[in-house]
Amino acid sequence: MSTENKAGLNALPTPEEGVLVLIDDMVQAGVVPIAWPAVMGEWQRDRAREKTVPGAAELQQDHGGATGVAFAWEMRLLAERAAGSGA
Known part of the structure; x- marks a missing residue:
């Protein structure tokens, strides 16, 4: 039909x-x-696939809505912590 x-x-x-x-x-x-983040997660599977992690992270941050914002915030906190420890 x-x-x-x-x-x-x-x-x-x-x-x-x-x-x-x-x-x-x-x-x-x-x-x-299922939602696209679940599909992306299945394709990425884990961070051992280092070649595709930056692209997956960028997609999540740019198009992930509240999850993307939370991810960006966590990355900022981790960068500040690393800078503060002299690492």
Whole structure:
């Protein structure tokens, strides 16, 4: 069934409505949606993958909302502590 039939519209739905219809179809098919930080965490897995840690941290800080702000704050505190200890 097309998105226009599902939405009960003669024209195609807006992109936002279309995405919601597609997400609903996926959920009905058994997909369990997760948020992007969980996906990023699965891809990064751990800090042993040193090559990708800076990019993952930058994404988290720039687009992670409150978590990104908390991460930035923690990094600032760690930098201040390192500077204060002469390290």
